[in-house]
Amino acid sequence: MVRLRVIPCLDVKDGRVVKGVRFQGLRDAGDPVERAVAYAESGADELCLLDVSATREGRASAVETVRAVRAAIGIPLTVGGGVRRIEDAARLLDAGADKVAVNTAALERPELIAEIKARLGAQCTVLSLDAARREDAERPDRPPSWEVVVAGGTRRTGTDAIEWARRAVSLGAGEILATSWDRDGTGDGYDAELLRALAGAVSVPLIASGGARTAGHMETALDAGASAVLAASIFHDGVTTVRQIKLELARSGRDVRLPLCPPSVQ
Amino acid sequence: MSPDVVLVRTGVANVASVTAALQRLGVEPRLSDDPAVIRGAAAVVLPGVGAFGAGMERLDAAGLVTPLRARVERGEPTLAVCLGLQLLGLESEEEPGVPGLGVAPTRTRRLTGAPRLPHFGWNQVEPDPGCTMLTAGEAYFAHSFRLDDSPALAAEGWSVARSLEGEPFVAAIERGAVLGCQFHPELSGTYGAALLERWLERAALTLSGGAA
Numbered sequence: 001m002v003r004l005r006v007i008p009c010l011d012v013k014d015g016r017v018v019k020g021v022r023f024q025g026l027r028d029a030g031d032p033v034e035r036a037v038a039y040a041e042s043g044a045d046e047l048c049l050l051d052v053s054a055t056r057e058g059r060a061s062a063v064e065t066v067r068a069v070r071a072a073i074g075i076p077l078t079v080g081g082g083v084r085r086i087e088d089a090a091r092l093l094d095a096g097a098d099k100v101a102v103n104t105a106a107l108e109r110p111e112l113i114a115e116i117k118a119r120l121g122a123q124c125t126v127l128s129l130d131a132a133r134r135e136d137a138e139r140p141d142r143p144p145s146w147e148v149v150v151a152g153g154t155r156r157t158g159t160d161a162i163e164w165a166r167r168a169v170s171l172g173a174g175e176i177l178a179t180s181w182d183r184d185g186t187g188d189g190y191d192a193e194l195l196r197a198l199a200g201a202v203s204v205p206l207i208a209s210g211g212a213r214t215a216g217h218m219e220t221a222l223d224a225g226a227s228a229v230l231a232a233s234i235f236h237d238g239v240t241t242v243r244q245i246k247l248e249l250a251r252s253g254r255d256v257r258l259p260l261c262p263p264s265v266q
Numbered sequence: 267m268s269p270d271v272v273l274v275r276t277g278v279a280n281v282a283s284v285t286a287a288l289q290r291l292g293v294e295p296r297l298s299d300d301p302a303v304i305r306g307a308a309a310v311v312l313p314g315v316g317a318f319g320a321g322m323e324r325l326d327a328a329g330l331v332t333p334l335r336a337r338v339e340r341g342e343p344t345l346a347v348c349l350g351l352q353l354l355g356l357e358s359e360e361e362p363g364v365p366g367l368g369v370a371p372t373r374t375r376r377l378t379g380a381p382r383l384p385h386f387g388w389n390q391v392e393p394d395p396g397c398t399m400l401t402a403g404e405a406y407f408a409h410s411f412r413l414d415d416s417p418a419l420a421a422e423g424w425s426v427a428r429s430l431e432g433e434p435f436v437a438a439i440e441r442g443a444v445l446g447c448q449f450h451p452e453l454s455g456t457y458g459a460a461l462l463e464r465w466l467e468r469a470a471l472t473l474s475g476g477a478a
Contacts, residue, residue: 001389001430001431002380002385002386002387002388002389002407002431003387003388003389003404004387005386005387005388040455045387045388045406067282070282070283070286071286071289071290074286074287074290074452074453074454074455074456074458074459075406075453075454075455076406076408076450076453077283093280093282094280094282095282096282096283096286097280097282098280098283098408098450098453099408119316120280120316121316121317122384122410123384123386123408123409123410124280174384174386175384175386203382203383204382204383204384205382205384205386205387206382227382227386227387228386228387257388257404
């Protein structure tokens with residue numbers, strides 16, 4: 001059986017790893033290549049690199065970052081951020097990405113997903129979905145729902161997150177990276193209800209993102225139907241290591257790929 | 267001494283990861299879709315990402331079907347990855363009616379019984395005792411189709427490694443210096459790097475006449 005995956009995420013801006021809370025208040029979190037190598041040695045199953053630059057210069061430097069990270073590590077690399085056209089996806093693949101994540105541009109023009117799938121295959125096409133809980137104070141008894149947020153979480157779109165995921169998969173997305181805007185950077189745990197709703201709606205693998213602090217949070221996400229758990233702050237800040245998380249998951253009977261070498265490099 | 271390695275330019279496959287993995291082993295691969303180069307190369311990597319039909323169409327248009335077939339039949343050092351492995355077979359359920367290279371006597375079908383597709387992630391690889399390059403370990407997969415585990419493979423001298431996701435399936439095959447992997451050795455960390463190294467060693471040995 002395929003192992004559950006633990007995926008550190010590098011949010012990269014102008015050549016540096018950054019991290020904030022709910023996508024805001026970004027602070028420096030190191031050199032991307034150094035981080036990538038350390039995480040790979042610690043047992044990361046994949047790496048995710050999201051370009052959060054807002055400028056053309058930033059975008060160009062992100063391609064160089066992908067190239068440098070690819071040269072250094074021999075595990076899969078998903079890259080997202082600023083993918084607006086098929087050419088952007090192809091450029092990232094050429095630089096060494098194995099999967100390309102689309103977000104805002106696909107929401108504006110869903111055919112982008114079909115185009116990437118047709119040229120590069122579903123196994124390269126990831127939908128990055130940033131979902132925020134809908135407030136409905138008048139109907140607190142209603143089941144929860146989520147809407148897609150864009151522009152660094154500053155704009156709510158009104159688009160239902162579950163419906164969008166379903167549509168993206170029908171267009172060719174081979175995986176969904178589901179980030180809870182409400183939980184991102186908080187350490188309060190993943191939004192398990194969001195994951196359960198998505199896992200029931202689509203049959204492609206689901207990566208849980210936003211809010212992880214403990215191995216227990218990750219177990220909750222896996223129980224909700226996620227195939228992989230992504231985290232950033234806890235690894236960047238040294239709260240824990242990939243190795244430690246995987247050992248704890250294994251101790252709880254979860255099927256993970258355990259690092260072979262002794263924990264000399266963390 | 268590392269052999270001259272040529273990566274087949276298929277136009278759709280991601281060659282950056284394979285290139286980087288070989289470079290980490292001290293090999294600088296050349297990228298080519300020239301039939302003469304593929305025919306004459308010491309070692310060839312057939313990468314593969316994308317669909318079976320488009321992949322065969324591309325090989326056919328570039329005139330690579332005959333050179334690739336000849337390499338595998340003669341046991342010349344060749345590594346086929348992911349879709350590349352499926353292209354070695356007779357045909358695929360993904361594109362009915364399109365013949366593959368036909369050098370591995372088996373067919374490609376959709377992986378059935380897996381809880382989620384594509385099959386993304388690390389999975390256990392268990393080689394037959396006859397395997398000399400493939401070892402037991404965990405490798406990284408990204409696919410929805412897989413080769414049938416046909417007895418015809420063994421009958422034609424192929425050794426098989428298997429994996430399990432919903433059903434048992436062919437994770438890799440090897441015969442002499444020819445290696446075909448459903449998983450991605452270039453993305454399989456130290457396990458993959460060690461396998462690539464054994465294939466390069468086998469290639470060098472074959473070229474020096476040691477195990478042709």
